Every structure is written in C-alpha cells, then in structure tokens.
Amino acid sequence: MNPRASTLWRGPRWTLAVLLACLSTVGPFSIDTYLPAFSGIARSLGASPAAMQQTLSAFLFGFALMNLFHGALADSFGRRPVVLWGMGLFTLASLGCALSQNVGTLVFFRALQGISCGAGVVVSRAIIRDMFPPHEAQRVMSQVTIYFGVAPAVAPMVGGLLFVHLGWHAIFWFLVLVGTALWAIAWRLLPETLDPAQRQSFHPRHLLAGYWQLGASPRFMALALASGIPFNGMFLYVLSTPVFLGDILHLAPTQFFWFFCISIGGIMAGAWTSGRLAGRIKPQHQIRHGFLIMLVISAVNVVLNLLFEPHPAWALLPIGVFAFGWALMMPVVTLLVLDQAPDRRGMASSLQACVGSLANGLVAGAVVPLVMHSAIALACTSAAMMLIGVLAWVWVKPRVT
Known part of the structure; x- marks a missing residue:
C-alpha cells in the first residue's frame, strides 16, 4: 500500500471505486457489445x-x-500513464472498427482494441491494492466485481438496441464515446498511486526474472486458476445466449431480459455480500462458502437437466445462484493473487488477467460451439469449469493460510 494513499485521492473513496470499476469493465463490455450484430456485420461486409x-x-x-x-509497464512507469495510453489507443481502435469497410480491417482493429483495453482491467486491480488496506481493498474489489460481472450481461442488450435502431457501426461509435469519456475522466482525476520507491526496472532481464518467479510458482498459478476459470461456468451461458434462450428454452427475444436480470442480480448480491463480510470472517472461509454454493448448484443444475426438459421456470435460477457464489469469492481470491507479489502487484495482476482471458478465449472459440446446442452439455461444462477452480483452491488453501 502506498504510504501517501490518504492524500492522493481527495474525494470520497466510493468515487475512486466507481472510476476503477468503469476502467475494469471496458474489456468485457467490448467483447459482448457487438455479439448481437454478428449476423448483420457478416451480411454488411x-x-x-x-x-x-x-x-x-x-x-x-x-x-x-x-x-x-x-x-509490468505499470510497475515501471506508473499506473496513470499506462491507463491513459491504454484508453487512448482503445478509443482510436474503436474508431477504426466503426469505419471498417471489410472484415480484414475489422479483425485488425478488434485486435488493437483487445491489446489496449486490458490496461484498465489489470492496472485498476493494482491501484486498489496501492490505495487500500486489505479489508477495505476487499470492499472496493467487491464493488469492481459487480461492474465486471454485470458488463458481459448488459453489453449484449446495449449492442442489440444500437444495432436494431442505428446499425452495427453505431456499436463501435458508442465504444468511441466510452473510451473518450474514460480517458478524459482519468486524465482529470486519476492520481499516480505507485510509490516511487516501489518502481521496478524495465530491463528485459529483470522482467524475465519476475515473470519466471510468478509463472513458476505453483501457489500463484493455482490461485490464478481458482479466480479465473470458474467465471467461465457462467460466461459460457452468456456466449450461448441466442441458442440457449431462443432454441432450447424457446424464449422470444423480448424475454431474454429475464436471463440478464437473474444473472446480474446474482452477481450484484454476491459482490455486495462479499463486501459486507470483509473483516468479519476469514477470507479463506468466504472463498470456501463461494465454492460450496457453486458446487451444490452445479450438481443441482446437472441433475435437473438430466431429469427434465429445460424450462425457463427453473433453468435460469441455477445460473443466478452460480453467479452469486462466484461473486462472493472472486474479490478475496483476487487480493490473495496480488499479495503473492507485494513488490510486483502490476505483474501479478497481468498474469492473473492473462490466465483468465486465455480461458475466456478458449471457451468462446472452442468450447461454446461444441456445447451450446445442448442444455445437458452446457450444465456439465459449467460444472467442469467450477471443478477446476475448486481443485485449484483445495490444493493451494493450506499454502496460503
């Protein structure tokens, strides 16, 4: 924690939490906003x-x-420059997407969006630990988790409305506005939170030593898996929304909001509960409760899908309960990951985000197309994602207590 943290942010602490939460959601929001326009973009291009x-x-x-x-860049050059450059490049990449006239150009600028927007996700986590002691950091991380989890559910609704009423280009013009607004707010309000005494060398040898130290640590990697993989137990349902809700549950597009309300409600309730429990129970107990909830509801979900035809009356509720368990444990596990490397929290956040995003990419590109047409396959795959997290936590728990 920065020893001058109390003087760096003059406003209410909740306003800093809101800014960091918004920066954290740029990545997941950009992933899902354009999904409803997939077919329209394909026809247009x-x-x-x-x-x-x-x-x-x-x-x-x-x-x-x-x-x-x-x-690593934030550990060497400071948190603020990395956030500003990241948001600036994201805004330009979004502009390129909006002006794309062929799919090759769109692919290029989408890659540039991905390269740039991770700055908000990674650096905001390091800033939280720079600015807040452990219990307060858990409360702030819980607030960020609410936004981070809500974004993948809200984004398709926003993208769908823009696509229907204004066309697919409007989705990326909207992201241009989002990037511009966040850059301006960060320029005006975001302080430099990295203590000068904690800056790390950007020399390649020093960086490689840091990456090797963290990447070769079984304890660090187990915590990264425990925090990053279970999210996909819920995320695969979000990615499968058109097929799962439309073809399997036979909901009309106007009824899709029930899925988003239930999943968002679970995330918000779990993250809120996590913040309320900060300092009241041991972090390890809170993680155990979160995994236990996900374990039980995953088993119930699989059994129900094996015994009954999927029906909206019961098929959506397990997803909301799963989201509650994930949001309950996620802030605590993330802080444990960052505290594995107190002098390299930026690098630790980078590696944690990399593990999670690689898992998201694998699920989106390879897993979802295989399982999205079967409710049973979705339920079993969701349970498998959760079990990976459980096994990682069971192994690492005695080593972090």
Missing part, C-alpha cells in the same frame, strides 16, 4: 462465419497477450 469468428478471437488473444505487459 460479406464475411463468412469463420471470418466473423476471427473478429472475436483476435480481440480475445490480443487482450490475453498484452495483459502480460500492462502490469
């Missing part, structure tokens, strides 16, 4: 389904790759 899939894969892998470096 004359692109094949495979080519359109590249616009998503390019973003996700650009996001994952650059996540390795945002934190």
Whole structure:
C-alpha cells in the first residue's frame, strides 16, 4: 500500500471505486457489445462465419497477450500513464472498427482494441491494492466485481438496441464515446498511486526474472486458476445466449431480459455480500462458502437437466445462484493473487488477467460451439469449469493460510 494513499485521492473513496470499476469493465463490455450484430456485420461486409469468428478471437488473444505487459509497464512507469495510453489507443481502435469497410480491417482493429483495453482491467486491480488496506481493498474489489460481472450481461442488450435502431457501426461509435469519456475522466482525476520507491526496472532481464518467479510458482498459478476459470461456468451461458434462450428454452427475444436480470442480480448480491463480510470472517472461509454454493448448484443444475426438459421456470435460477457464489469469492481470491507479489502487484495482476482471458478465449472459440446446442452439455461444462477452480483452491488453501 502506498504510504501517501490518504492524500492522493481527495474525494470520497466510493468515487475512486466507481472510476476503477468503469476502467475494469471496458474489456468485457467490448467483447459482448457487438455479439448481437454478428449476423448483420457478416451480411454488411460479406464475411463468412469463420471470418466473423476471427473478429472475436483476435480481440480475445490480443487482450490475453498484452495483459502480460500492462502490469509490468505499470510497475515501471506508473499506473496513470499506462491507463491513459491504454484508453487512448482503445478509443482510436474503436474508431477504426466503426469505419471498417471489410472484415480484414475489422479483425485488425478488434485486435488493437483487445491489446489496449486490458490496461484498465489489470492496472485498476493494482491501484486498489496501492490505495487500500486489505479489508477495505476487499470492499472496493467487491464493488469492481459487480461492474465486471454485470458488463458481459448488459453489453449484449446495449449492442442489440444500437444495432436494431442505428446499425452495427453505431456499436463501435458508442465504444468511441466510452473510451473518450474514460480517458478524459482519468486524465482529470486519476492520481499516480505507485510509490516511487516501489518502481521496478524495465530491463528485459529483470522482467524475465519476475515473470519466471510468478509463472513458476505453483501457489500463484493455482490461485490464478481458482479466480479465473470458474467465471467461465457462467460466461459460457452468456456466449450461448441466442441458442440457449431462443432454441432450447424457446424464449422470444423480448424475454431474454429475464436471463440478464437473474444473472446480474446474482452477481450484484454476491459482490455486495462479499463486501459486507470483509473483516468479519476469514477470507479463506468466504472463498470456501463461494465454492460450496457453486458446487451444490452445479450438481443441482446437472441433475435437473438430466431429469427434465429445460424450462425457463427453473433453468435460469441455477445460473443466478452460480453467479452469486462466484461473486462472493472472486474479490478475496483476487487480493490473495496480488499479495503473492507485494513488490510486483502490476505483474501479478497481468498474469492473473492473462490466465483468465486465455480461458475466456478458449471457451468462446472452442468450447461454446461444441456445447451450446445442448442444455445437458452446457450444465456439465459449467460444472467442469467450477471443478477446476475448486481443485485449484483445495490444493493451494493450506499454502496460503
């Protein structure tokens, strides 16, 4: 924690939490906003389904790759410059997407979006730990988790409205406005939170030593898996929304909001509960409660799908309960990840985000197309994602207590 933290932000602490939450949501929001316009973009640009899939894969892998470096840059040059350059480049990339006339150009600028927007996700986590002691940091991280989890659910609704009423270009013009607004607010309000005494050398040998130290640590990697993989147990349902809700549950597009209300409600309730429990129970107990909730509801979801035909009356509720359990444990695990490297929190945040985004990319590009047409396959895959997190936590728990 920066010893001058109390003097760096003059306003109410909740306003800093809101700014960091908004910076954190740029990545997930950019992933999902244009999904409802997939078919419309393909028709407009004359692109094949495979080519359109590249616009998503390019973003996700650009996001994952650059996540390795945002934190190291922030550890060396400061948090504020990395956020400003990242938001500036994201705005220009969004402008390029809005003006694209062919799918190749769109793929290029989507990759550039992915490369740039990770700065907000990675650096905001390091800023939280720079500015707040552990219990307060958990409360702020809980607030950020609310926004981070809500974004993938809200983004398709926003994108769908823009696509229907204004066309697919409007989605990227909207992202231009988002990037411009966040850059201006960060320029005006965001302080430099990295203590000068904690700056790290950007020499390649020093960087490689840091990456090796963290990447070769079984404890760090287990925590990264425990924090990043279970999210996909819910995220695969978001990516499968058109098929799962329309073809399997037979909901009309106007009824899709029930899915988003339930999943968003679970995230908000879980994150709020996490913040309320900060300092009241041991962090490890809170993580255990979150995983236990996800474990039980995943088993219930699989059994229900095996015994009954999927029906909206019961099929959406397990997703909301799963989201509650994920949001309950996520802020605590993230802080444990950052505290594995107190002098390299930016790099730790980078590697954690990279693990999560690589998992998201794999799920979006390879897993979802295989399972989205079957409710049973979706339920089993969601449970498998959760079990990876459980096994990682069971292994690492004795080593962090």
